[in-house]
Amino acid sequence: MRNQLENYTVGFWRILPQLVAAVVFFTFMFIVIRIVQWIVPKSLKKAHVRRALRDVIVMLLTVGFWLFTALITLTIAVPTITPGKALTALGVGGVAIGFAFKDVFENFLAGILLLIREPFSVDDFIECEGIDGQVEEITIRDTHVRQTDGQMVVAPNAMFFKNPVTIRTSTALRRTTVICGVAYGEDVDHCREVIIDAVKQVDSVRDDVRDVQIFAQEFAASSINFEITWWTGSTPLDIRRSRDKVVAAVKRALDDAGVEIPFPYQTLTFKEPLTIVQQSSGSDGDKNI
Template sequence: MEPIKILMTQLREIARGSIELLPQIAVALFVLLFTIGLNKLIGFLVDRVLARTKLRPSLKELFSLLSSMLVWILGLMIAAVIVFPGLTPSSILAGLGIGSVAIGFAFKDVFENFLAGIIILFRREMRIGDFIECEGIEGEVEHIAIRESHIQQTDGQLVIVPNSILFKNPVTIRTHQSSRRMTVICGVAYDVDVDEAREVISEAVATCESVLQGDKPIQIFAQEFASSSINFEVTWWCGSKPVEVRASRDEVVATVKRALDDANIEIPFPYRTLTFKEPLPIAQTEEN
């Protein structure tokens, strides 16, 4: 019977302690309810303030999330101190510090991507709608979140890239400016007048609708003496989006080809001459 008496005594002590804590628990619940209301109010005010700024939507979400976390941390700390008077804010922060070290080691990659996402969100260079290339991944930036970014490739596939990759590796932003310089190589035969060929190519490129002119000059340079042609480096400016680049290259190549044909300027192709050391025997046909 002695164990049963000890158990009953312990249960009575637990019940007595719980009853004594009821006022503190009630106050703590009130603090939590107040925290919920305060969180909604601060969230509403933060959204109103951020709506007047030109920050990215993902960056606005980050500020809203941080403000909400701050309110909840303060509310939970106050409720814990009320229920357990022995706790102090310094002891809670010390416990959080020790716990954060363990959590940091366990979720190293998650925090790395989180911090990289914050830095990327504050950058102005990479925006939603930009076409980028990083580590063999090329496409349009559709979304930048705290942990990851969504890249829509030109073939329709969606790539979800951890932000740490975009932060630690070089990123080429192909649409950082609205125009991009393009270059193709065009060869003409050796018996063609170089100045005439340059003029024909320049006039042909200038007629292309996709070629930007004005402060973006068209440049034609004789580049090299190739094996069967004199090669020109043809340079112009066009739109920076991938589809604009492909369309402009197609238009320029086709237009230059037609212009050279109309001017009777040969675009040479490799010739192959076969030389035999011994004369080849010619088969004799028998006459009937």
Template sequence: MRRVPLEPVTVLINQLRDIARSSVALLPNLTVALIVILLTWLINKLAASALSSTLKRTRLRRSLQELFTLLVSIAIWVLGILIAAVILFPGLTPASILAGLGIGSVAIGFAFKDVFENFLAGIIILFRREMRIGDHVECEGIEGKVAQIAIRESHIRQTDGQLVIVPNSILFKNPVIVRTDQDSRRVTVICGVAYDVDVDEARSVISDAVNACDTVISDEKPIQIFAQEFASSSINFEVTWWTGSKPVEVRTSRDQVVAAVKRALDDAGIEIPFPYRTLTFKEPLPLQRASGGADT
């Protein structure tokens, strides 16, 4: 019967024994490292609560308060994990840790380029004063109310109720129209009258009708009515006024003004023409009396 050589088994047993000794030797360090992690968690909770209470007394926006709380939390956790790593592995030095972080950050940066891009864009957007939660914005065909601005993404609630989650890099790199940056907004409609109508009279009737609408802001910003062009069937007026900046306020005001102008022109006997078409024939057309008609 062939015997198995004992030398490899002995080497394996010795290696396992060394690993066990090393593990037992690391138990105090592991215990202290776990205590450091637990203290880091506790300090992070206390610091976040204290910072949140302090920031609530300031005039900073809620999104900025959340950003500062997050950055402080990240700093506390990074410091705590570094201290625990040095305790667990005494051979580590600050220089070796920084070197490892430098090499690792390059690899992580290439792997998570889009994530970091959105993160940095989110920080810049949070510091903007021109786009706040509740504003109505438009960017790259997306239009709606800003519901939330997070670190990596922003939530846009469209006017039809749908929620669009937009990466912050899109809002940072593309033009953003903030429709509610001011309390008022200009609205324009085109109104046409017939060619035989007195232009000054029509302008006066339209102006009185627009001024009578309660959704029109006429105290601070005047109503403007300009004869715009000679159209195919009418003289077109450009009617411009100011109203609230929210989309629903714009739609409501436009509806009220159009109805008021139509009513005023009808009452004044001023025609709002539809397109006329004049047909010219090269030769005269013969006219034939319809059959079946009664002769008189």
């Protein structure tokens, strides 16, 4: 037992210089990585590189430096392990890890591609696979979307990379439409002029950029329906506010012009004549006629 302890002690003192050198190298590289993480983002920001791409570059540099540090530190501490052997072992282990964490790596790579390509960015309103809301954060693994009802959805990046994504705020303006019906007895051309004048007076309607369009769409059950189309802000709140103002303005204008906005009528037809029963009350009590 004593000899074994002595062998351990001798062995420890023999490799102590290598361990000290490994710790010194690791500490030096830790400082270098911190400096890189501090300098590179500032330099890229001055070069007007967008934030998402800056984050990807810093992340790749950090991962590369840490991998280099781990290999060299291991080689210094254990000289029998060369970088080639370490990389071979890392490759074999990487295959096993890759199969075990396939979904994680898929989302990781999808996140890098999304950050580099940037099809949508933070504050954009998007819709994908039933998720509809504003992007609050894009990370390497997932994307955080705040839905219009206030709920937060954290979705894997692979979903946004593999499926079609509707970007509602890709431009400042978006087209919206409402349907308005007028009675069959009204003059169609006159109604069209009344409606289009009312829509143009709404402040949220951007008729300075795109024209307001109105078309007689169909002969409905109890009305002639007009399709009213205009351009306004692209956020969901802009759309709702603009529709509210347009509907109110069109209703007011049609009322002022004496135009009837119909509601469904129902006509009941019976095969046999109906007997009309009239009730009257007198001094002798109720009497049926």
